[in-house]
Amino acid sequence: MASITIRDVYKSYAKMQVVHGVNLDITSGEFVVILGPSGCGKSTLLRMIAGLEDISGGTIAIDGAIVNKLEPRERGCAMVFQNYALYPHMSVAQNIGYSLKVAGVPTAERTQRIQAVARILELEQLLDRKPMALSGGQRQRVAMGRAMIREPKVFLFDEPLSNLDAKLRVQMRSEIRKLHRRLSATSVFVTHDQVEAMTLADRLVVMNGGRVEQVGTPSEIYSRPASRFVATFVGAPAMNMLEGEVTLDGLSLLGGSRRLAVSRASLPVGSKVAVGIRPEAVRLVAPGTTGALNASVDLVEELGAGRVVYVDLDGAAFSVMTSEAVHPAPGSAVGLQFSEADLHFFSSETGSRLDVFKASVPVPAL
Amino acid sequence: MEKRVTFSRWSIGILFAVPQLILIFTFFYWPAGQAVYWSLTLQQPWGGGNIWVGLDNFRSILSNADYWKSITASLTFAAISTGLAMLIALVLATLTDRQLAGSRLYRVVLIWPYGIAAPALAMAFRFILAPEAGFMAVVNQVWPGFWDPGLDGTDAMASIIVAFSWKYVGYNFIFFLAALQAIPRSLIEAAAMDGSGVIRRFWDIQFPLITPTIFFLLVINITESFQDSFGIVDIMTSGGPANATNLMVYKIYSDGFKGLDYSGAAAQSIILMLLIIVLTIFQFRFIERRVHYR
Numbered sequence: 334m335a336s337i338t339i340r341d342v343y344k345s346y347a348k349m350q351v352v353h354g355v356n357l358d359i360t361s362g363e364f365v366v367i368l369g370p371s372g373c374g375k376s377t378l379l380r381m382i383a384g385l386e387d388i389s390g391g392t393i394a395i396d397g398a399i400v401n402k403l404e405p406r407e408r409g410c411a412m413v414f415q416n417y418a419l420y421p422h423m424s425v426a427q428n429i430g431y432s433l434k435v436a437g438v439p440t441a442e443r444t445q446r447i448q449a450v451a452r453i454l455e456l457e458q459l460l461d462r463k464p465m466a467l468s469g470g471q472r473q474r475v476a477m478g479r480a481m482i483r484e485p486k487v488f489l490f491d492e493p494l495s496n497l498d499a500k501l502r503v504q505m506r507s508e509i510r511k512l513h514r515r516l517s518a519t520s521v522f523v524t525h526d527q528v529e530a531m532t533l534a535d536r537l538v539v540m541n542g543g544r545v546e547q548v549g550t551p552s553e554i555y556s557r558p559a560s561r562f563v564a565t566f567v568g569a570p571a572m573n574m575l576e577g578e579v580t581l582d583g584l585s586l587l588g589g590s591r592r593l594a595v596s597r598a599s600l601p602v603g604s605k606v607a608v609g610i611r612p613e614a615v616r617l618v619a620p621g622t623t624g625a626l627n628a629s630v631d632l633v634e635e636l637g638a639g640r641v642v643y644v645d646l647d648g649a650a651f652s653v654m655t656s657e658a659v660h661p662a663p664g665s666a667v668g669l670q671f672s673e674a675d676l677h678f679f680s681s682e683t684g685s686r687l688d689v690f691k692a693s694v695p696v697p698a699l
Numbered sequence: 700m701e702k703r704v705t706f707s708r709w710s711i712g713i714l715f716a717v718p719q720l721i722l723i724f725t726f727f728y729w730p731a732g733q734a735v736y737w738s739l740t741l742q743q744p745w746g747g748g749n750i751w752v753g754l755d756n757f758r759s760i761l762s763n764a765d766y767w768k769s770i771t772a773s774l775t776f777a778a779i780s781t782g783l784a785m786l787i788a789l790v791l792a793t794l795t796d797r798q799l800a801g802s803r804l805y806r807v808v809l810i811w812p813y814g815i816a817a818p819a820l821a822m823a824f825r826f827i828l829a830p831e832a833g834f835m836a837v838v839n840q841v842w843p844g845f846w847d848p849g850l851d852g853t854d855a856m857a858s859i860i861v862a863f864s865w866k867y868v869g870y871n872f873i874f875f876l877a878a879l880q881a882i883p884r885s886l887i888e889a890a891a892m893d894g895s896g897v898i899r900r901f902w903d904i905q906f907p908l909i910t911p912t913i914f915f916l917l918v919i920n921i922t923e924s925f926q927d928s929f930g931i932v933d934i935m936t937s938g939g940p941a942n943a944t945n946l947m948v949y950k951i952y953s954d955g956f957k958g959l960d961y962s963g964a965a966a967q968s969i970i971l972m973l974l975i976i977v978l979t980i981f982q983f984r985f986i987e988r989r990v991h992y993r
């Protein structure tokens with residue numbers, strides 16, 4: 334168990350900077366998930382913690398001791414790689430036990446610890462096999478075993494589940510969660526899959542373009558996204574965004590075709606804002622209902638338990654998630670209703686969250 | 700799914716294979732067959748037909764001490780030059796693999812020696828290793844009489860080994876570097892995370908994973924050291940001094956074309972061919988077992 338402190342960490346490759354000053358405190362025993370789109374620098378950050386990449390600027394400390402200059406093996410971290418990185422010429426037992434062999438642990442103790450790890454991961458029958466002869470899920474478990482056997486202070490995971498099929502992924506996800514509860518070692522898990530992130534994380538770090546956008550519990554991030562990027566990246570289908578402009582009496586939306594009465598707007602008249610609403614916070618009502626926005630249906634996506642209704646709101650695409658037994662036909666008119674508490678406001682210029690509005694239900698402009 | 704090209708009629712397939720078959724037959728099986736025939740007959744130096752002598756040519760060669768000396772020289776040459784060329788290439792490739800900047804340049808630059816014809820290369824080394832001028836002359840000045848490939852058999856052998864190895868270091872390097880780079884980076888990183896240092900990683904991870912390449916190069920290097928050494932020997936030592944560098948391939952030439960003993964030379968080339976075949980079979984039987992194919 335160990336805490337990790339990341340201070341103003343930068344990373345540049347040749348001339349290109351890919352991580353721009355990250356600050357992050359990970360407490361001992363915590364399971365932190367770094368979530369972000371592909372290429373945002375998640376792996377780079379993780380690999381800097383591991384010691385596989387040089388740190389161009391700033392410091393990373395594990396348990397208070399700065400590790401910038403330490404070799405990977407001196408940092409007490411274990412890592413699970415996306416492609417598993419199993420040694421192809423070694424058996425499962427040799428793969429799992431390699432770190433102990435390097436450390437000079439006597440054979441008897443080594444065998445016993447390999448057995449113990451194999452028992453937890455249900456790999457006992459496979460110990461003599463080569464990685465080639467294993468399925469994806471089994472390889473994944475061997476990779477986990479290789480990390481576990483060292484009893485590391487910190488577990489690092491770089492998208493370890495993304496090569497598995499959907500069902501296995503869900504299963505491995507809960508196994509990782511269970512393992513963490515059992516070992517309670519500090520864990521940093523990198524993924525671009527938000528469902529994985531939401532389900533695994535004690536705390537979520539959302540990254541974009543080499544910067545941390547928001548840090549918080551999954552529910553904080555879902556309910557109070559700190560930026561427009563976080564709002565649209567977390568949650569599926571993505572949050573609807575309507576462009577608007579501050580007017581004297583509130584907000585004009587969609588180029589003036591709708592108005593939003595807000596009780597207080599501390600922004601100067603004329604400033605641009607984006608109004609977000611999650612598809613699952615919108616109710617479908619009969620067209621013409623008072624206080625509802627009228628829209629026409631484009632497409633309905635059936636999900637089994639519910640469906641996503643894509644509608645056209647004055648030329649803007651808008652989606653509604655519903656679990657009610659409504660099946661509006663494409664082309665038909667529907668009403669959209671939502672409560673003001675579900676609205677999120679973001680600055681159109683900086684993308685950051687604005688909490689200056691107190692919205693009331695939008696009314697169609699006359 | 701593997702894609703296979705199939706022909707509706709087998710004759711079309713044969714038709715495609717014919718040009719290659721003709722080449723192989725004309726330039727390999729026919730001359731080899733001729734050599735076998737000559738080795739079993741006595742060619743008269745001034746023409747006038749062949750006399751069937753059975754295995755007499757082989758008997759006389761194998762009872763000749765000079766020939767055994769040539770075999771020993773060839774085996775020594777093969778073992779040392781193969782070992783040297785592979786070891787140096789492996790060290791260079793491993794170092795290059797770690798610091799990749801400019802590795803493309805190395806690839807190009809290091810394949811050039813292999814492209815140089817053996818005699819041209821030998822000419823260059825004759826100057827470089829000349830006892831009376833150049834680098835070795837300096838050494839000779841410090842230790843008089845230390846180096847003279849013209850008089851000392853060991854020095855002569857060392858000269859041709861250096862020249863041959865120099866040529867094959869580049870060739871081996873390319874293959875080693877390609878093999879090392881084919882190892883996923885994450886394997887090395889995983890080993891580093893497992894606490895393995897640079898040297899340990901090499902022996903535990905990289906070396907086992909490049910054994911197919913090592914094996915391939917071993918077969919090629921040994922085979923070539925029996926054959927491709929001709930030009931180097933001819934230019935640098937002509938087999939001397941006192942037959943110290945009279946390798947089997949050179950002895951075939953000197954006995955056949957200088958000594959005009961066509962039949963003996965033919966028998967020698969059959970023996971050389973058998974030796975290479977046996978060595979190759981041996982390598983496949985006993986060394987390939989230790990190779991980890993992925």
Ligand SMILES: Nc1ncnc2c1ncn2[C@@H]1O[C@H](COP(=O)(O)OP(=O)(O)O)[C@@H](O)[C@H]1O
Pocket residue numbers: 346351369370371372373374375376377378
């Ligand atoms: N070795 C490298 N050299 C140059 N650029 C790199 C290197 N590794 C990663 N990058 C760049 O750094 C950025 C972040 O990469 P990475 O951390 O792998 O992203 P991800 O969030 O998908 O894991 C990407 O734009 C990538 O192209």
Ligand SMILES: [Mg+2]
Pocket residue numbers: 375376377492
């Ligand atoms: Mg990545």
